[in-house]
Amino acid sequence: MTKENEMTRQEQDKQRILALAAEYCRKYHAPKAYREGDRIHYAGRVFGEEEMENLVDSALDFWLTSGKYTERFEREFGRFLGVKNVALVNSGSSANLAAFMALTSPRLKERAICRGDEVITVAAGFPTTVAPVIQYGAVPVFVDITIPQYNIDADMLEAALSERTKAVMIAHTLGNPFDLAKVKAFCDKHSLWLVEDNCDALGSKYTIGGEEKYTGTVGDIGTSSFYPPHHITMGEGGAVYTNDALLGRLVRSFRDWGRDCVCPSGVDNFCGHRFDRQYGELPLGYDHKYVYSHFGYNLKATDMQAAIGCAQLKRIDGFAAKRRANFKFLYEGLKDLQDRLVLPETCPCSDPSPFGFMLLCKEGTDAAETVGKLEEMGVQTRRLFAGNLVKHPCFDEMRKSGEGYRVVGDLKNTDAVMERGFWIGVYPGMTEDMLGYMVSALHKILR
Numbered sequence: 001m002t003k004e005n006e007m008t009r010q011e012q013d014k015q016r017i018l019a020l021a022a023e024y025c026r027k028y029h030a031p032k033a034y035r036e037g038d039r040i041h042y043a044g045r046v047f048g049e050e051e052m053e054n055l056v057d058s059a060l061d062f063w064l065t066s067g068k069y070t071e072r073f074e075r076e077f078g079r080f081l082g083v084k085n086v087a088l089v090n091s092g093s094s095a096n097l098a099a100f101m102a103l104t105s106p107r108l109k110e111r112a113i114c115r116g117d118e119v120i121t122v123a124a125g126f127p128t129t130v131a132p133v134i135q136y137g138a139v140p141v142f143v144d145i146t147i148p149q150y151n152i153d154a155d156m157l158e159a160a161l162s163e164r165t166k167a168v169m170i171a172h173t174l175g176n177p178f179d180l181a182k183v184k185a186f187c188d189k190h191s192l193w194l195v196e197d198n199c200d201a202l203g204s205k206y207t208i209g210g211e212e213k214y215t216g217t218v219g220d221i222g223t224s225s226f227y228p229p230h231h232i233t234m235g236e237g238g239a240v241y242t243n244d245a246l247l248g249r250l251v252r253s254f255r256d257w258g259r260d261c262v263c264p265s266g267v268d269n270f271c272g273h274r275f276d277r278q279y280g281e282l283p284l285g286y287d288h289k290y291v292y293s294h295f296g297y298n299l300k301a302t303d304m305q306a307a308i309g310c311a312q313l314k315r316i317d318g319f320a321a322k323r324r325a326n327f328k329f330l331y332e333g334l335k336d337l338q339d340r341l342v343l344p345e346t347c348p349c350s351d352p353s354p355f356g357f358m359l360l361c362k363e364g365t366d367a368a369e370t371v372g373k374l375e376e377m378g379v380q381t382r383r384l385f386a387g388n389l390v391k392h393p394c395f396d397e398m399r400k401s402g403e404g405y406r407v408v409g410d411l412k413n414t415d416a417v418m419e420r421g422f423w424i425g426v427y428p429g430m431t432e433d434m435l436g437y438m439v440s441a442l443h444k445i446l447r
Helices: 003-028 049-061 068-081 092-102 106-111 131-136 154-160 180-189 245-255 303-313 316-337 367-376 393-401 412-420 432-446
Strands: 085-089 118-122 139-143 165-171 193-197 205-208 211-214 221-225 238-242 356-361 421-425
Touching: 003 049, 049 068, 049 303, 068 085, 068 238, 068 303, 085 092, 085 245, 092 131, 092 165, 092 193, 092 221, 092 238, 092 245, 106 245, 131 139, 139 154, 154 180, 165 180, 180 193, 180 205, 238 245, 316 356, 316 432, 356 412, 367 421, 367 432, 412 421
Parallel strands: 118 139, 118 165, 165 193, 193 221
Antiparallel strands: 085 238, 205 211, 221 238, 356 421
């Protein structure tokens, strides 16, 4: 048998396997019809035959680290967002870590974040937006949020500024963009880095300077998460993206063990100078693949994850449209409960791709009781992540010493959200029957 015939046979065998995978997906992973009494989850995976076929295709290749699907995902995701540099990583938390650590590189000279420098952020969010700052030895500066947008109070930025401020690193809460115009203007005025934690907001848009852009692409660096509840999924996974070529290279260095080399996985001598350069005090011509310019990590995703992501990318616009429709359904259905609940408000100049539907119980409405009854009735709820991060056990030692972080103001709204706030889902797998049941459940509890 010739090599050409052997490849043809292999491809035929692969196509048969992929057809069986598609059939299996149709048979065993078709969405089940909702029946009242079924538990309504706040989020879930929405996928089909193409995701299953891509996953199996990648498994058959048995290229277990990043490879062709990773390169394809990075290229197509960058094209979707309109950014030049995308690095796929193994989680949204790793994306935040790589994004922040890139800003500590000595290659950024006087703009590099050093230990003791300050980063403005909020306490009402997910901890891994802040964790890299603390772990590196920089100082998070917490300011309050606004209600009912639940994003940073941009009017407090100037009060939070100090001689050591180097960056602002904040998330678009539950897919609702923060006031990018004010925050970006503040960062530009004071030459600060802006990192957009876009993990809950993929597909959200914001109009700035007369141009509509995707969130995550306005600041210096954006991050995404592809954990199952998020806007698209590859199981675990995340991405860091930027239009700045130097930042893009630094992100990849920290993702890939801190190495200086930019060779893709499985490629040698991409730069053509693998053995003819001098680096630090290493011998002349030391193998560039083993030269380290940073203290980095291995944060790469696998090609099997990327294969799923490539199929999910085609669904982003449809997912975003469904999330917006579901959000609108809940808003219209709960308008008459505004004497008991504060409904969420969209940031001006924005078109969110909502991650969830935030609700704040008004004074006199027991949040714990409301959440408890919703859960008993089969509606899954979530708090706004940490609520107030500085009140968690991980801050105990810093609270006692009074060092390691700074708070500007009293975080009054942050505490209100911690005490009285919760959210329910709007993910694309929700049907009108499910949404209607959630509206009905809240009416039964509060009326």
